[in-house]
Each structure stands twice: as structure tokens, then as C-alpha cells.
Amino acid sequence: MEILPSGGEQDRVQVTPYRGYPALREFGAREEFPIGESRIEPVGTPLDIKRIIRKNWILLGVLLVLGSSAGFVSVVFSSPMYKASLMLEVQEINPELLKGSLGGASYEATDVNIQTQINILRGGPFLQRGAERLESETVPLAPPGRGVFGRLRQKLRPETSNPVENTKRALSVSMATFDARPVNHTRLIELTCESISPEIAAQFLNAMAAEFVDDTSRNRMQSSQKTSEWLSSQVEETKSKLTSAEERLQKFVQSSGNMFVGQETTLDDTKLAELKGQLARIEADRIAKQSRYELTLNSPAESLGEILDNLVLRGYEQQINQLSREKAALEITYTPKHEKVQKLEAQLELLQKTYQTEVASVKNRIKSDYESALRQEKLLSGAYATQSQRVGAEAAKAAEYNSLKREVETSRQMYQSLLMQENQAGMSSSVPITPIRIVEPSSPPAAPYKPRPLVNLSFGAMLGFALTVAIAFVRERMDRSIRSPGTIQSMLAAPELGVIPNLEPRTSNALTRWIASRAGNQRLTLGATVAEPRSELEKWQNAPAFLTESFRGTLASLLRTRQGAKEHKVILVTSPGAGEGKTTIVQNLGIALAETGRKVLLIDGDFRRPHLHKRFGLPNNWTFSDVLTDKTPVFEYQRDRLAIKTAIPDLWVLPNRPVGENLGKLLYSPRLGAFIDACRNQFDTILVDVPPVLYFADARVLAPATDGVVLVIRSGVTNRDSAMRAYQQIQSDGLTLLGTVLTAYDSAGYNKHYYEYAADAAE
Numbered sequence: 001m002e003i004l005p006s007g008g009e010q011d012r013v014q015v016t017p018y019r020g021y022p023a024l025r026e027f028g029a030r031e032e033f034p035i036g037e038s039r040i041e042p043v044g045t046p047l048d049i050k051r052i053i054r055k056n057w058i059l060l061g062v063l064l065v066l067g068s069s070a071g072f073v074s075v076v077f078s079s080p081m082y083k084a085s086l087m088l089e090v091q092e093i094n095p096e097l098l099k100g101s102l103g104g105a106s107y108e109a110t111d112v113n114i115q116t117q118i119n120i121l122r123g124g125p126f127l128q129r130g131a132e133r134l135e136s137e138t139v140p141l142a143p144p145g146r147g148v149f150g151r152l153r154q155k156l157r158p159e160t161s162n163p164v165e166n167t168k169r170a171l172s173v174s175m176a177t178f179d180a181r182p183v184n185h186t187r188l189i190e191l192t193c194e195s196i197s198p199e200i201a202a203q204f205l206n207a208m209a210a211e212f213v214d215d216t217s218r219n220r221m222q223s224s225q226k227t228s229e230w231l232s233s234q235v236e237e238t239k240s241k242l243t244s245a246e247e248r249l250q251k252f253v254q255s256s257g258n259m260f261v262g263q264e265t266t267l268d269d270t271k272l273a274e275l276k277g278q279l280a281r282i283e284a285d286r287i288a289k290q291s292r293y294e295l296t297l298n299s300p301a302e303s304l305g306e307i308l309d310n311l312v313l314r315g316y317e318q319q320i321n322q323l324s325r326e327k328a329a330l331e332i333t334y335t336p337k338h339e340k341v342q343k344l345e346a347q348l349e350l351l352q353k354t355y356q357t358e359v360a361s362v363k364n365r366i367k368s369d370y371e372s373a374l375r376q377e378k379l380l381s382g383a384y385a386t387q388s389q390r391v392g393a394e395a396a397k398a399a400e401y402n403s404l405k406r407e408v409e410t411s412r413q414m415y416q417s418l419l420m421q422e423n424q425a426g427m428s429s430s431v432p433i434t435p436i437r438i439v440e441p442s443s444p445p446a447a448p449y450k451p452r453p454l455v456n457l458s459f460g461a462m463l464g465f466a467l468t469v470a471i472a473f474v475r476e477r478m479d480r481s482i483r484s485p486g487t488i489q490s491m492l493a494a495p496e497l498g499v500i501p502n503l504e505p506r507t508s509n510a511l512t513r514w515i516a517s518r519a520g521n522q523r524l525t526l527g528a529t530v531a532e533p534r535s536e537l538e539k540w541q542n543a544p545a546f547l548t549e550s551f552r553g554t555l556a557s558l559l560r561t562r563q564g565a566k567e568h569k570v571i572l573v574t575s576p577g578a579g580e581g582k583t584t585i586v587q588n589l590g591i592a593l594a595e596t597g598r599k600v601l602l603i604d605g606d607f608r609r610p611h612l613h614k615r616f617g618l619p620n621n622w623t624f625s626d627v628l629t630d631k632t633p634v635f636e637y638q639r640d641r642l643a644i645k646t647a648i649p650d651l652w653v654l655p656n657r658p659v660g661e662n663l664g665k666l667l668y669s670p671r672l673g674a675f676i677d678a679c680r681n682q683f684d685t686i687l688v689d690v691p692p693v694l695y696f697a698d699a700r701v702l703a704p705a706t707d708g709v710v711l712v713i714r715s716g717v718t719n720r721d722s723a724m725r726a727y728q729q730i731q732s733d734g735l736t737l738l739g740t741v742l743t744a745y746d747s748a749g750y751n752k753h754y755y756e757y758a759a760d761a762a763e
Contacts, residue, residue, distance in 0.1 A: 059471065070460045282377045499742045574712070694722060
């Protein structure tokens with residue numbers, strides 16, 4: 001409700017008829033209303049954004065500074081991280097180029113092969129080899145000190161300026177963050193790592209890629225070389241056997257007089273010829289299987305084709321590598337005796353045993369194939385020998401001739417077969433095959449990808465802002481105080497007589513205002529912005545125009561309030577709690593009334609902490625307590641006996657002083673009613689200042705002798721529950737509530753309006 005000092009129609013307050021206790025919807029309570037009672041609906045208070053900003057701007061500034069400082073510190077005390085990447089291509093190799101190679105290596109760009117290469121790259125030994133290669137080729141680098149943050153880091157952390165230590169640390173970070181992953185639907189492998197040095201990050205990836213390419217080529221060359229050497233030895237041995245067999249056959253023919261020339265072939269001879277052909281084939285097969293078997297004995301298991309192409313073994317390798325990484329991650333946090341670490345060790349040991357078992361099974365199969373071929377050869381050799389004996393029973397020399405001829409032919413076939421394999425192995429080993437290609441070498445990144453100063457500072461500031469909003473929101477939600485005009489009128493069936501603006505000067509220190517408002521002990525005094533005047537009249541005259549006009553507007557509303565034809569001559573002023581401005585209201589309403597020419601009496605009804613005599617600088621030798629205990633009839637008192645005249649014309653004050661154990665006797669004194677009646681005859685208006693109605697019974701005892709009660713509410717201090725309880729107390733006692741006054745209302749627009757009004761009037 002807007003209060004106009006001119007006292008127009010706008011001052012009239014529409015009050016809903018009411019005969020009970022109001023229930024506020026926002027309290028969340030459910031109350032039953034008697035028949036005939038009307039319910040007062042609360043009016044929601046609009047959110048005052050400007051007030052919230054004024055209230056929390058210091059907190060906002062502090063949290064913004066703290067958040068930005070935290071972001072700045074995170075940038076300065078965290079090492080810049082540079083991220084480098086490199087691409088490898090697993091190339092397709094023509095299978096024809098690998099014919100004759102008994103190494104069994106597969107260079108097809110399949111998903112299994114690519115994943116195998118990735119697992120090799122991720123292995124700890126290979127990482128160590130890449131690091132050793134980098135250390136042998138790299139000169140220690142100085143830490144990057146570019147930019148403001150780089151120089152600050154070197155000043156705040158001088159230990160990072162050591163080139164050797166910096167290089168070791170950069171290399172360690174690169175090894176810890178190294179990763180290899182396949183690029184989907186391609187033959188590419190992406191290598192990435194992070195480091196505190198851009199040069200180390202790029203050089204480490206280049207060293208890893210170069211070492212991987214060299215290692216792949218070196219393994220292939222070694223495997224081909226071993227195969228070629230073994231085939232050469234077998235060729236020489238077979239050639240020597242062939243030469244020896246031919247010489248023996250030639251000597252036998254010469255010694256027998258060429259008797260085997262033109263001999264017809266019998267059934268036994270045909271069968272013997274068939275056995276000879278089978279024996280030749282099985283011997284060639286046995287030699288091939290023997291070469292594979294001997295290769296398993298002389299070469300690593302990983303280089304065998306049966307091992308590389310075994311999908312089960314590849315799966316075991318992937319699981320072993322995964323468990324190894326998980327174990328390494330757990331050992332960072334837990335000890336080796338921890339349950340999780342031991343569990344992973346058991347799983348890893350089981351997989352390794354299974355892997356070794358499968359590898360041994362593959363080797364055993366190769367060995368079994370060789371032994372099977374050897375047994376078959378022996379069996380065929382035995383069958384052939386038997387058949388030879390059968391044929392040789394009739395012609396020993398023919399048998400010997402056939403044996404020698406068979407030996408020559410067998411040796412010749414074996415020799416030709418081995419010679420062909422040797423030629424093919426030589427061709428495959430002479431072709432420079434490099435199955436891994438570096439698509440593009442890694443180059444040092446130009447800028448770190450973290451930390452980012454702007455992002456860190458912005459995030460810190462945003463975090464401070466968000467925290468301020470959250471704190472302000474919680475404070476507003478928890479704040480049950482009455483703040484703005486109109487709120488109390490929507491709660492209580494009583495008019496709002498006036499609004500007294502905040503007397504705290506807007507030019508004062510904001511932190512002082514904030515601390516005072518939080519403590520709830522800001523004193524409501526008139527003219528606090530000027531030097532202490534010599535009298536209350538000077539205070540009133542020197543007060544800002546908007547302040548005095550607010551009291552005059554409140555007085556206008558109070559004087560227009562009537563109950564029938566009865567004039568409210570004696571008015572009791574109280575509040576729900578302490579420090580809500582009721583004494584200041586009594587003081588300044590009395591001065592405003594005295595301005596109108598009325599004879600005004602201010603009675604200090606506070607028997608515990610009286611203040612009125614201090615406000616007006618009066619002695620308290622003769623007090624309200626003395627009047628109630630005096631034996632002289634009150635109608636015999638003269639005006640100067642009833643009260644003390646102040647420096648303000650037509651304004652009297654009856655002070656009080658603290659009393660002890662006789663407080664109840666004074667409150668219920670039979671002289672109270674007679675004293676009030678005597679004052680009615682001597683004064684036009686009487687204002688009684690009493691303690692808070694919720695704390696003490698003084699107001700309830702003194703109120704029946706008055707014509708009405710004015711309830712003072714302090715903005716931001718009086719909460720809704722206290723105001724409601726005070727209102728219910730006044731209603732239950734059957735007292736007349738003339739209205740409420742809102743004090744210490746802080747509104748920049750309100751003050752500005754009255755300042756401008758006063759400035760225009762002065763002109």
C-alpha cells in the first residue's frame with residue numbers, strides 16, 4: 001500500500017472482515033476456519049533483484065576474486081601438457097613374395113594382426129626400448145618459459161629449470177601417457193602421448209615408431225636368414241647323397257655287364273615301383289615337417305606361423321595385456337598383498353599358464369606331424385624292403401640295381417625340391433619388405449592443450465558466481481523476515497499506516513551496513529548522518545526531507561484511522577521483538593504531532609530498559625514508576641507534575657527507570673487507569689512506548705487503558721512468524737490494532753524519489 005503524505009483517498013485501506021486467526025498459505029499449515037470467517041490470502045512478495053544484489057555484492061566480489069585466483073593458481077602451479085600424435089600404416093604384402101619362407105610370419109593387414117601390433121607397441125619392454133632410443137639421440141632440453149605463466153612457473157618452481165631433470169620428467173610423462181589405438185575401418189594405428197615438453201612428446205613418438213619399424217624388419221630378416229641357412233645345408237647334404245648314389249649305381253651297372261638293360265617289368269616290379277614313388281613323396285613330406293620341427297627348436301615361438309595365426313593365442317595375449325594394465329593401475333593405489341592385486345595376479349598367472357599350454361600344444365602338434373611322417377616313412381621303407389626282398393629273391397642283382405636306381409631317383413627328387421625351396425627363400429629374403437610405414441612423423445605441438453589460462457580463470461569466476469547465486473538463493477529461501485511494504489497488510493487484517501525508510505546513509509561503507517544488517521542490531525535513529533545536534537528539535541529539523549515526510553505520512557494515516565466516532569487519544573506502540581524501532585517511532589511521531597499544535601505526551605512504559613529520557617536528554621528523577629507508587633491523587637497533579645517538558649514546543653515526556661521486584665505491583669496498580677484519564681484531560685494525544693509484546697506482558701497489561709495499538713515491524717528483522725504471533729496475541733486479548741508501521745525499509749528508488757522531491761521544493 002502506498003502512503004501519501006497529503007492524506008488523499010489513496011490512504012484508505014480496504015480490510016477484509018475477519019474474526020479469527022489468519023492462516024498463511026506459504027506456511028504450509030492446514031487450519032479449519034469457523035463458519036462466517038473469511039480467509040486472508042497472502043500476496044507473494046516480488047523478488048527484488050536490486051536488493052539482493054546490494055545485499056550480496058561484497059560476497060559476489062569476494063567469491064569472484066577467490067574463484068579467479070584459484071583458476072590463476074591452478075594455471076601457475078600445474079605444468080603445461082603438450083599432446084602429440086603419429087600415424088602408422090600396416091601395409092598389405094603380396095603373399096607370392098613370401099612363398100618358400102618357412103618362418104611362417106603373416107603380414108596381412110587384418111584386425112587381428114593390427115591388434116597384435118598394438119599390443120606389442122603397448123608392451124612395457126618395447127616402451128623401454130623406445131625411451132632408450134630417445135635418450136641416446138636427444139640432448140637435455142630446457143623447460144619452456146614462454147609467456148607470463150611460464151616465467152611465473154620458473155620463479156615459483158625453480159626445480160623445473162634443470163634441463164636434465166626436466167627431460168627425464170618429460171620422458172616419464174610421455175611413457176606413462178603413451179597409447180596406441182586402431183583407426184576404425186582403416187589400416188592405420190594412431191600413436192599419442194602427452195608431455196610437459198613439446199619436443200620430447202614428438203621425439204618420443206618418432207623414436208617409438210622408428211624402433212617399431214626397425215624391429216619388424218629386423219625380425220623378418222633374421223627369420224628369413226635362418227631359413228635360408230638351414231635350406232642351404234640340406235641342399236648340400238642331399239647333393240652329396242645324390243652324387244654318391246649315382247656313382248654306386250654306375251659302378252654296379254659296369255660290374256654286372258649292363259644285364260639290366262631291356263628287362264621286362266613283372267607285377268612285383270610294378271608294385272615295387274609304386275612303393276618307391278610313395279616312399280619318395282613321404283620322404284619329401286617328412287623333410288618339410290622335419291624342417292618345421294627343427295625351426296620350432298631353434299627359433300622363438302612368436303615367429304612361428306602357427307603361433308602368429310592362432311586366434312586363440314591372440315585372444316590370450318590381449319587378455320594378458322589387459323590384466324597387466326589393470327594390475328599396474330591397482331599397484332599405484334594398493335600394495336601387492338591387497339586382495340584385488342592378488343586376485344588379478346592369480347588370473348594373470350592362470351592366463352599365462354593357459355597361453356604357454358596352448359603354445360606347447362602347437363609345438364607338440366608340429367612335433368607329432370613330424371613323428372607321424374617319420375613313422376610313415378619307416379613303414380613305407382619297410383614295405384619297400386620287403387617287396388625288394390621278394391623281387392630280389394629271384395634276382396639279387398636286379399634288387400640291388402633297383403635299390404641303387406631308387407636311391408638315385410629319390411635323392412634327385414629331394415635335391416630338386418630343396419633347391420626350389422632354397423631359390424624361393426632367397427627371392428623372398430632379398431625383397432625389401434617393410435610391412436609398417438610411418439605416414440607422417442610427429443612434430444612438436446605449438447601450444448599446450450592444458451591448462452588453458454582463459455578457461456581456468458573463466459571457470460573459477462563462473463564457479464564463484466554460481467556459488468554466490470546458490471548462497472543468495474539459500475539465504476533468500478531461509479529468510480522469513482518481512483521486507484517490503486504491503487507484505488504485512490496481506491498477512492494481517494490491519495492497515496499499513498506508513499513506511500519509514502532506512503536511515504543508514506547510502507554513502508556509508510557497504511561492508512558496515514551488511515555486517516550491521518546481518519547482526520540485526522542496527523540502531524534506528526533520526527539524523528544519523530549528521531553531527532550530533534544539541535536537541536531533538538534540531539535533529540528533526542536537520543533530518544533528510546524524505547525521513548520527516550515518512551513520519552508525517554504515517555501520522556496522517558494514523559489520525560485518519562477511526563473506530564466509529566471515537567478519537568484515538570491514547571495510543572500504545574509496541575513491536576513483536578526488540579530492536580525494531582518502536583521507541584524511534586514514538587519519539588518522531590510525538591515530534592510530528594507537536595508540529596500540528598497538539599499537546600503531546602510521550603510515556604515510557606518500559607520498566608526494564610527505558611530509553612525516552614536518553615533520546616531527549618532529560619533526567620529520570622520523576623518517572624512513570626513514581627507516579628504509580630505515589631500517594632497523591634493523580635487529578636491533583638499539574639501538567640508539569642505529570643511529565644517533563646522538552647525543548648520541542650507542546651511535547652512532554654514522562655520518563656521511566658528500571659525497577660526490581662515490584663514490577664507486577666506497578667503494572668497492576670489501581671492508579672494506572674486514573675493516571676491515563678488525568679493525562680487525557682491535560683493532553684491532546686498520548687503515545688505509550690512499551691516492551692515487545694511477545695517477550696513481556698507489559699503491553700497486554702497497559703493496552704486496555706489505551707484506545708488502540710500500533711504494531712512496529714522492522715524490514716529484514718521481523719520475521720513472519722513473530723508478526724503473526726504478535727497479531728494473534730493482540731486479537732486474543734481483544735485489543736484494537738490501529739495498524740502497522742514498517743521501519744528501516746531499504747529502497748533506493750524510494751529515497752531517490754524523496755530526494756528529488758525535496759530538491760525541487762527547495763528551488
